[in-house]
Amino acid sequence: MHFTTRRCLSLRHVFYLYTFLLFICALIFLSTSLANQDGWNLFSLFQGYELTQAEIESGTGQLAQDDARLMRHISEKYLIPPSPKGVQAGVDWTPVHLTNKFEQQEVSRFIIDLFKNKNGGTFIECGANDGEFFSNTMLLEEKYGWTGLLVESDPRPLKKLMIRNRAAWIAECCLSTGSQPQKMEFLRHDRDEGLSFIPGKRHFIGNEADYYSFDAQCFPLYSILSAINMTTVDFFSIDIEGAELDVLKTIPWDKVLIKKKMGLRL
CATH class of the missing domain: 1.20.5 (Single alpha-helices involved in coiled-coils or other helix-helix interfaces)
Structure with a gap:
């Protein structure tokens, strides 16, 4: 028994x-x-748990760029939707930088010719500043009904960008130079409206004492695009004072279609 x-x-x-x-x-x-899928591994079956804000923003959570938790965090904390009044209504088109009007008109004319007066396109402008100062997308939006994404992390021009009421998404952050979110230090010229950069990425213009530092939260571009469900883009303008190539390397090009790119300091 x-x-x-x-x-x-x-x-x-x-x-x-x-x-x-x-x-x-x-x-x-x-x-x-499934090993060939971006961000997937054996343990991802158990990764439904929530992460703290610090874990997400520091990159220690090691999330895939299109992880739902990361996209939700960006949407809730860092994205401002386009003007609800429509593509052109309610936008302040008043020029505030008249001394640069002619120079910027030449750039805008080149861009418009590049797209052969295309209507209703989509854009990304990284280094959007106040939405008008040397903007490469404002005329596309005003005259041809384009919309898209404006990325700006500097608090001073960002305030002006927000009240301009552009008909495009605004991301209150910078773009990561790696595949994970990160905090980064920037140097800002005390008087020059268009000059802020990552230390070591470019030289100082003028007196070094005229610069002050600020920290900004950065996210991979693909994470931001995934958060607004925009993975096909007609025009990508990137002017971030020397970090352009680092940002471009983070993009999974098999998942994003960017038809034309323009970088001013590549």
């Missing part, structure tokens, strides 16, 4: 062990089959 009981227990243990091994083999097979 005791022998029969012990034998049944032993067979039951073998069955449990066999079932457990089958489960592990299935997980390994699934991990191998």
Whole structure:
């Protein structure tokens, strides 16, 4: 009797062990089959837990660029929707930098010719400043009904950008130079409206004492685009004082279609 009981227990243990091994083999097979998917690994099956703001923004959470938690965080904390009044209504088109009017008109004319007066296109402008100062997209929006994404992390021009009421998404952040979110230090010229940069990415113009530093939260461009569901872009203008190539390297080009790119300091 005791022998029969012990034998049944032993067979039951073998069955449990066999079932457990089958489960592990299935997980390994699934991990191998899906290994080519961005950000997927064996442990991603258990990654439904929430992360703190610090874990997300520091990159220690090691999230895929299109992870739902990262996109939700960007949407809730750093994105301002386009003007609800429509593409052109309610936007302040009043020029505030008249001394640069002619120079910027030449750039705008080149861009318009590049797209052959295309209507209703989409753009990204990184280094958007106040939305008008040397803007490469404002005329596309005003005259041809374009919309898109404006990225600006400097608090001073950002305030002016927000009240301009552009018909485009505004991202209150900078673009990561790696595949994870990160905090970065910037230097800002005390008087020059268009000059802020990452230390070491470009030289000082004028007196170094005229610059002050500020910290900005950065996210991968693809994460921001995924958050607003915009992965096809007609025109990408990137002017971030020497960090352009680092940002371009973070983009998964198999998932984003950018038809034309223009960088001023590549």
